Amino acid sequence: MGILGVGHFVPPQVVTNQDLLRFVDTTDEWIMSRTGIRARRRALPEQAASDLASEAAQEALRNAGVMASDLDLVIVATMTPDSPMPATACRVQHHIGAHRAGAFDLNVACSGFVYALAVGAQFIANGTYRRVLVVGADVMTKLMNWQDRTTCVLFGDGAGAVVLGAVERGFGILGIHLGSNGGGADSLFVRAGGSRLPAWSADVRPEDYYLQMQGQEVFRFAVQVMGEAALQALEAARLQPDQVDLLIPHQANQRIIEAARKRLNLPLDRVFSNVEHYGNTSCGSVPLALSEAHQQGRIQDNHIVVLVGFGGGLSWGSVVVRWGGIIKEN
Numbered sequence: 001m002g003i004l005g006v007g008h009f010v011p012p013q014v015v016t017n018q019d020l021l022r023f024v025d026t027t028d029e030w031i032m033s034r035t036g037i038r039a040r041r042r043a044l045p046e047q048a049a050s051d052l053a054s055e056a057a058q059e060a061l062r063n064a065g066v067m068a069s070d071l072d073l074v075i076v077a078t079m080t081p082d083s084p085m086p087a088t089a090c091r092v093q094h095h096i097g098a099h100r101a102g103a104f105d106l107n108v109a110c111s112g113f114v115y116a117l118a119v120g121a122q123f124i125a126n127g128t129y130r131r132v133l134v135v136g137a138d139v140m141t142k143l144m145n146w147q148d149r150t151t152c153v154l155f156g157d158g159a160g161a162v163v164l165g166a167v168e169r170g171f172g173i174l175g176i177h178l179g180s181n182g183g184g185a186d187s188l189f190v191r192a193g194g195s196r197l198p199a200w201s202a203d204v205r206p207e208d209y210y211l212q213m214q215g216q217e218v219f220r221f222a223v224q225v226m227g228e229a230a231l232q233a234l235e236a237a238r239l240q241p242d243q244v245d246l247l248i249p250h251q252a253n254q255r256i257i258e259a260a261r262k263r264l265n266l267p268l269d270r271v272f273s274n275v276e277h278y279g280n281t282s283c284g285s286v287p288l289a290l291s292e293a294h295q296q297g298r299i300q301d302n303h304i305v306v307l308v309g310f311g312g313g314l315s316w317g318s319v320v321v322r323w324g325g326i327i328k329e330n
């Protein structure tokens with residue numbers, strides 16, 4: 001099973017570091033030197049995850065040459081669903097006209113897309129389904145406390161999607177590695193709105209609805225786990241790091257991306273980064289980077305592409321893909 005097409009969508013409003021200076025005590029120099037982020041996108045007040053997800057899905061379907069009506073399943077990875085229920089995937093399924101498809105959400109914070117890709121691939125591999133749409137979408141700006149300079153400068157909104165189907169032998173998804181350590185659950189979380197602290201509870205304070213993060217703790221975890229996750233997935237695929245044509249890491253921080261590059265001993269041109277333009281778009285990050293890399297011609301048939309995610313949970317995951325091998329009459 002492999003990737004037949006890829007697409008992405010970001011809302012048009014650009015928020016630069018300079019724009020942030022108007023309401024938060026920070027500097028362009030601090031943000032750039034610590035994170036490599038120059039700008040991020042911000043959804044309109046009325047835009048939700050399913051709106052971004054549907055746009056990305058439609059581009060992926062066009063790119064794959066697949067009709068929405070041919071989809072068997074829609075999986076949406078998100079930590080900012082339109083609402084706690086129903087699943088955002090159901091709204092996407094309806095919006096794009098995938099009338100034959102089942103639909104469900106998957107929440108593994110920023111690792112969500114890589115997990116969803118691994119899950120979606122199983123339905124193709126075991127012959128249950130022919131066409132699966134996997135979307136990663138987040139509207140992180142809606143989880144931001146714009147007074148908290150330690151988080152609001154880092155995140156942005158975006159979505160990406162892939163269409164999965166059968167490919168020639170030796171192509172497609174060759175290796176998967178997923179991991180988690182729930183002992184670190186409280187280092188990156190949203191306190192209120194779930195069953196532990198319901199939204200209506202008298203104990204809820206406004207800051208409980210926002211994303212809270214122990215930045216340094218998450219940084220140390222990420223630096224350690226990104227390269228390791230990629231190595232594990234490569235081992236599962238029986239490949240060596242020097243066979244990697246393009247590493248597509250979760251776009252959280254340029255320093256973390258650089259640490260992963262060094263761990264795998266890859267030259268600069270074998271690592272894709274667009275964190276400068278979009279910040280951390282959570283579940284959108286990996287497929288958005290994959291789609292841009294593809295559009296820019298950085299991914300060719302037969303290339304070994306390694307996707308790596310990490311995030312809240314704490315969680316991590318990596319998928320190794322040999323690009324191409326698409327079967328024409330598929």
Ligand code: ACO
Pocket residue numbers: 025026027030031034035109110111149150151153188215216217218219222252253256280282310311312
């Ligand atoms: N502007 C200016 N100063 C700031 C800002 C800001 N935006 N944010 C923090 N500071 C200050 C701090 O208050 C601190 O000041 P002090 O020394 O006077 O106390 C100083 O800068 C240093 O702060 P640190 O937190 O030590 O900065 P650090 O170098 O660790 O960088 C950062 C912070 C960028 C958040 C880093 O820790 C990081 O990238 N962590 C990982 C975050 C991440 O990847 N999250 C993704 C999670 S994925 C998901 O599931 C959502």
